Amino acid sequence: MRAIAVSEYGATPALTRVPRPEPGPGEILVKLVAAGLNPLDWKVADGALKDDVDATFPLVLGLDGAGVVDEAGEGVTRLRHGEQVYGSFFGVTRGLGTYAEYTLAAEDGPVARMPEGMIYTQAAAVPTACMSALELVEAAHVDTGQTVLVVGATGGVGQAVVQLAAATGAKVIATARADMTETMRRLGASETVDHSAGDLNEQVLAAHSDGVDVVLDMVSDTARIETLARLLRPGGTYLSTTWSVNPDSMAAQEIRGINFQGKPTAALLERVSDLIDAGTLRVMIEREVPLERAPEALADNRVGGARGKTVIRI
Numbered sequence: 642m643r644a645i646a647v648s649e650y651g652a653t654p655a656l657t658r659v660p661r662p663e664p665g666p667g668e669i670l671v672k673l674v675a676a677g678l679n680p681l682d683w684k685v686a687d688g689a690l691k692d693d694v695d696a697t698f699p700l701v702l703g704l705d706g707a708g709v710v711d712e713a714g715e716g717v718t719r720l721r722h723g724e725q726v727y728g729s730f731f732g733v734t735r736g737l738g739t740y741a742e743y744t745l746a747a748e749d750g751p752v753a754r755m756p757e758g759m760i761y762t763q764a765a766a767v768p769t770a771c772m773s774a775l776e777l778v779e780a781a782h783v784d785t786g787q788t789v790l791v792v793g794a795t796g797g798v799g800q801a802v803v804q805l806a807a808a809t810g811a812k813v814i815a816t817a818r819a820d821m822t823e824t825m826r827r828l829g830a831s832e833t834v835d836h837s838a839g840d841l842n843e844q845v846l847a848a849h850s851d852g853v854d855v856v857l858d859m860v861s862d863t864a865r866i867e868t869l870a871r872l873l874r875p876g877g878t879y880l881s882t883t884w885s886v887n888p889d890s891m892a893a894q895e896i897r898g899i900n901f902q903g904k905p906t907a908a909l910l911e912r913v914s915d916l917i918d919a920g921t922l923r924v925m926i927e928r929e930v931p932l933e934r935a936p937e938a939l940a941d942n943r944v945g946g947a948r949g950k951t952v953i954r955i
């Protein structure tokens with residue numbers, strides 16, 4: 642089958658041919674129609690997980706995808722042949738990914754039926770960004786009346802975080818360059834601050850002199866987090882998806898600091914499906930590319946400037 646893979650960590654992702662996987666007991670074979678791009682995809686190719694996971698090479702890239710159940714292995718009962726499914730398919734140990742014609746999923750993994758009326762290219766954009774966003778907002782206990790700063794709000798995770806935080810009744814301040822101000826407002830942000838136009842602390846404090854309750858940060862390094870954390874009131878919460886929070890130093894300032902690690906499950910994805918069905922959550926697709934152009938899309942994501950999700954048509 643055709644796939645985008647790396648031959649070793651650090652190699653350039655390239656279109657290649659790899660054997661089609663066979664589902665074992667408890668697994669489904671999914672014929673993919675679309676894959677969703679996440680920064681984790683190029684991080685995995687770089688070797689970000691090399692100390693944690695034994696990868697198989699060639700390593701097909703891609704975590705998120707949507708397609709049709711092509712074959713169900715022995716003992717599979719939850720999902721059936723021909724069903725439209727989407728999910729997070731973590732296959733690094735077996736060299737499998739979603740930038741390919743087929744992939745495997747454990748029946749009890751983070752895979753679910755696609756939301757009603759959703760097309761494959763939309764569904765593929767959802768899993769990691771939306772599951773992470775839901776977990777982030779819940780881990781921070783975001784609630785009505787709070788003020789929440791979302792840093793990295795214009796990206797895949799950030800856009801979902803803005804919508805879900807706003808849906809709790811919290812006041813959301815989103816970081817956004819000028820071209821994304823209106824979009825952030827439409828997604829539910831009460832205000833925006835422009836991270837390319839001067840000091841963020843000054844911009845936030847100009848309208849909120851007593852600070853904010855929660856910071857949900859998708860981009861900052863440790864040094865920048867130390868600065869942004871000064872915006873939090875005592876008792877506030879700072880979550881980082883890039884593992885850049887120093888929880889001890891925050892505890893000393895009476896702030897809860899959390900390095901967030903998503904734990905995708907089928908139940909969580911089904912909750913995401915419900916939020917999409919209810920119209921509470923939507924994903925913005927910035928760009929669609931055919932499989933052979935996935936390496937170019939990965940290179941672009943590395944540089945930054947995401948305005949929504951990139952989807953790969955298989």
Ligand SMILES: NC(=O)c1ccc[n+]([C@@H]2O[C@H](COP(=O)([O-])OP(=O)(O)OC[C@H]3O[C@@H](n4cnc5c(N)ncnc54)[C@H](OP(=O)(O)O)[C@@H]3O)[C@@H](O)[C@H]2O)c1
Pocket residue numbers: 679680681769770773792793794795796797798799816818836859860881882883884901902903904942945946947948949
């Ligand atoms: N730990 C976990 O479980 C977990 C789960 C999901 C994601 N993540 C991580 O979370 C990060 C974000 O993921 P994503 O999918 O949302 O990425 P993305 O779609 O590529 O978006 C990143 C966004 O951040 C904005 N940005 C960059 N620098 C910024 C800055 N200094 N201040 C404010 N905004 C800035 C970018 O816009 P501009 O370039 O225009 O500034 C872009 O819109 C990635 O590192 C990903 O690996 C971790």
